[in-house]
Amino acid sequence: MPEALEKESPVASSASVDDALSEALADVVLLVRQYRLLSGFAESLADTLDNPSQNPIVQGVLANLRSTLDGLHPADVAHILEALPLDERLFVWDLVKAEREGDILVETSDAVRESLIASMDAPELVAAAATLDTDELAELAPDLPREVVEAVKKSLDPEEREQLRQAMSYEEDMVGALMDFEMVDVRPDVTLEVVMRYLRRFDELPANTDQVFVVDREDKLLGVLPTNVILVTDEDRLVSEVMTEPKIRFEPTDHADSAAAAFERYDLVSAPVVDAHGVLVGRVTVAEVLDFVRESAEEDLRAQAGLREEEDIFASVWKSVQNRWQWLALNLLTAFVASRATDLFQGSIAKLAVLAVLQTIVAGIGGNSGNQTLTMIARAIALGQVGTEHFRRLVNKEMAVAGINGLIFGGAIGLVIGLMEQNLLLGFVLTLAMTLNLLLAAVMGVVIPMWRYRRGQDPAAGSSVLLTAVTDTGGFFIFLGLATLILLR
Incomplete structure (x- = not known):
């Protein structure tokens, strides 16, 4: 075999790229903590040192940190900044070369970008934005203060200014927002x-x-x-x-x-x-x-x-609460409704305590099955593969799948529970309830994303919360209702 063919391929795999990025993050974290430790120690010796901040060891660590950042791609620096707590993030950000700040800001997530921009004054932001191409500037502009955007516009030639105006006039989900003006x-x-x-x-x-x-x-x-x-x-x-x-x-x-x-x-x-x-x-x-x-x-x-927007994992507690409360509140309301369905059958549960345990099986399997349907339908809508005209066919298909799964898995667990409790009629009730709840989940897994789509909303947004509410409430009511009618007459 020729020697050239025996050599390892120079092309990096995705695993090696991830490993290299993880190693770079670890190096930066280590250097930041070394700097803090050494600078703190130097400050404690301030009485014996002329200028503790200029200590050669401290400055050596700082130079090493700057060199590490300079050798990384802007996207890798952005990843590292997102993985650091706010105080360490801003410390590292101050060490980035000014001419690279614009490229790195474009690569960061919206939430992290907000914290970086907040730490910069207007001249810094103008200088960073001025290094970007028109399409990149259009992406960054919504996050910049208005006076910064206006200052950058004045620095552009008429053609670039018109390109920026065009790019900013399109919604984020339009081709115009993705458009690149650099071409041959x-x-x-x-x-x-x-x-x-x-x-x-x-x-x-x-x-x-x-x-x-x-x-x-x-x-x-x-x-x-x-x-x-x-x-x-x-x-x-x-x-x-x-x-x-x-x-x-x-x-x-x-x-x-x-x-x-x-x-x-x-x-x-x-x-x-x-x-x-x-x-x-x-x-x-x-x-x-x-x-x-x-x-x-x-x-x-x-x-x-149920998250309203992208969240910085190191954001303040209050900001995270604001981002998450909406769907949690709805989930709490739906859980309360589901609990009221159980409350209607307290007498039945008191007579046959095993019902309290088995009702969670019915509700849980219904929620899982419904989420499978919901995910598939929401994805198909997003890809333009289905529309509201396919509603009836999709419902029929998903109900058929749910019915078969209900009979197979419901029958299996029903037989096991019937033998364990020495009550085959209880097993039959469990099988029937699970099948009916799977059918309900299948219908709602199609109805909810289709309904949101027809209203011009994101088919996936919060749909799982609504689906879980229906399958939990429906599962409790169906199972306990059947048990009351069949077992406790």
Whole structure:
């Protein structure tokens, strides 16, 4: 085997990347604590030292910490800042080079970004924002003070100012909010040799440049020219002869979810964005789409847990309480309603105490099954795979699944409980109640996200809380009601 093939691949796996990031975080935490320990010790010797803050050992640790931060990618620094308590976070933030602050702010989560911005004065913020591209500035602008945004706008040339205005005019879930204005376009009547000379004039091509856009003199999109075609095609040929139709093109008002689905379906690296007249106004890249997908997934997880917004894990107690109270209050209300259903059957429970234990099985299995249905439906809605016109078919399908599961698993646990309690009729009641509650959970697992979708709301937001309320209350009422009617007549 050739020696070159025996060498380990230089490409890092995701595991090694995670390990490296964890190691960098550990290094920063260790250096911060070493600095605090040594500087505190130096301060305690202030009477014997001329300038304890300039102690060579202390300054050595500080220099090592700065060097470690300078060697990290902005996204890695952002990750480290998010993993540090507020006091340590702000200490590390002060050590970041000023010219890197803008790039790091863009990479941080909204909650952590808020704490970093609050620690900076207006000139610092203006300087940090001035280092960003227009699309990055548009992402950061909503979190900046108004006077900072206005100051940055004044420093932009008219074209950049108009790009910023456009980018800020779109909602977060629109393609326009993901749009990148850095792109390469050429005319159709030039040769590939001219295109090559033009590309060589760039110090660096815009990231994710897998194709060049072909436009006419009015900047209307005519086609695309993949970079691999430029490299392997005869340089004397005209662009118009080798350009192709783009696989897909977007308008700024298109939904970002549709763009994400298209990037996955067609394995895109970039795609053009045109206005209503076909004029090329920007492009969408896979980097922005991946960021959007990740943020959407995190938002869905927060919504399912009943969190109102993204939360800094080291935020103050009061801020965390404000973020979480809404759905907790609703959950408490629904739990109270479920408890009242149990209260109606206190007499039955007093006569047959095992009912109090078994009712939780019925409610729990119903909630789990319903959440499976709810998650599947909410995801299908988000991907545009189903609409309200599919409601009846989905309900019928999920009820069939629930019925089969109820008979199988309800029958199994019913038989076990019937033999254990030497009361097969109790086992039959448990089987019937579990099947009915699974059917209820299946219906509500479709109804709740569909109902929220029709109202223009996030199908996943708080849906699990509503579903649990129905399956708990319904499970208690169905099981205890059947037990009263069948076992305690």
